[in-house]
Amino acid sequence: MFNRFDFDKNKCQLTGSYAEDGYDRYWHTFTGYEDGTGKEKVFFVEYLIINPTMGWDEVKRGRGVVPSYTLVRCGAFAESIMERYIPMSEVESYTVDRQMRIVAGDCFLSEHSMSGRTEDGAMSWNLRIRKKVAYNAGVINGSLARKVKALDTFWHAQGMITKYCGVVNYKGSRYDVAFDTSYGYADKTWGDEYPGFCLWLNGSRLRSRLSGKELSKSGFAFAGLKPVLFGKGIRDTIVGALYYEGVEFDYNFARPSLISKTEYVIDDSDSALKATIVMQNCTSVLALCLKCDKNDMITPAYETTFGENAYDKLYATAVAKGRLKLYTKFKGALVLVEDMDVYNAGLGYGGTII
Template identity: 35%
Template structure:
């Protein structure tokens, strides 16, 4: 099962209004076999929000810090006759409780000062890299019960004037130690980024992220320069399987991650940039990835393997502007 999102932007270019008014969009969909995405558009006048807390309403759909309820529906006729909707046919409704248990803070890049001067083209904050959802989803008439401790959920926020390219994202909170055999209930891994821009100037290919491991955060964030953090990554698009590789290190630890996700269980997620242009046309997106993390502790010039971790139900994404 996938999730739902709220997007603000402009109406698609090939629409008949003759102008490009702003809109609010609700996106809902699924990963796995039969992956699909549905988009519903609303005038911004129907987008209501609180100033100092997460409390959003679009039409009859609502989202708060602890609860969300709504629906998204696209008919076969709408999907075929309106490619500007960027949408598959389907119908989803949801009533879901939200319990965000572990957060990942992007650091200085999302601080009050840099937000106030719009320093970055794209900002990111992940309040729920481990989030337990509970409730009910109805997809195309079939009811799904969501069990909190088995939901392996995620919640974050992106905002700004443009998306990043490349765009990479990896997240999992379904983790098991392959050394002890123990399920890691208080753990989550998170990486995101690509090529951030500050005041319009590219910082090059950079990721930031971390591993929250049973109460301890291993943070690999280039904005914390004193930690000497460095992250390198690779993505390989395969005929049947897509593969991500990450090597992250700081003064105290080294993390190696290899993730695989079947291409048939992913989709090319459809986003327009906030300026109304559709620049990501091959943005792989999925939630059924699996892989291995090797975590090492550093002791001077020596390293010791701290754990070998299996990850499942992993959210994964990769795409670059201009790739078809």
């Protein structure tokens, strides 16, 4: 069963060698509605800490410089990226009842809330967080794998389905965020190196083509990586799951009993990004296709722990649209369980050469 919250995985991991050669990144997306007009806007907020013991009173960044800082990055897809770099002397990471807390200047993040602002005040947020469904990948980011640092990068989706509530002030307008219409997502990655290839797809705003109803208790999260295991690169792979109205469909190569198989195709043109994945296990098949115009995507930059560009290019959005079909296997045939439209979906793709 993948729907297991794990506060040890979700707390800050930058201890031991990671303190001087490691990063920890928390990612949140959610939908808000402009006060007075009801206009919809999809926001993102990211908290990233890198090499915390390599700097103190100053932000260290730039090509060829070993970086050390906390980055709070936020904005609205298709519109803006705003970045605030905070020196480690103003940052505190700790746990309360095993649950993480990060304080960076006047920015804050915990399991149940987050708040903060840009330096110029162009965007601020004050939100409560309810994580309803998690994707726990099991042994590939379990305690032993983390202890021996088996992978160069780890992924954990504590909030595969997450509900947010509160207020975002964005460029002079107020946006209200409500639990039932936030369509949120929260995950994290950490390690000592970014993967040479990454792909992610997630979403919880789904509508059935069969019944016409919104599937309010459903969501999915998939991450594609080219992981390095004990210094040796292994083939591109995708792990993840669909939570369909309370029923779990898991696709994870690290759970051998599932007999998982993965196929994917990326169509990356000048104007749009399209990702198609087909996930299969011993009892089901999932086909998912997401597409987004490049104008509706952001291109965030990341530094490696030794001060180089992590990606030649990285595209990210949470306004992708698409379609998801779910089948079960029965006597050698596929039986359609659900056919759904997907909105406000997360879609990201990047690599060292793409």
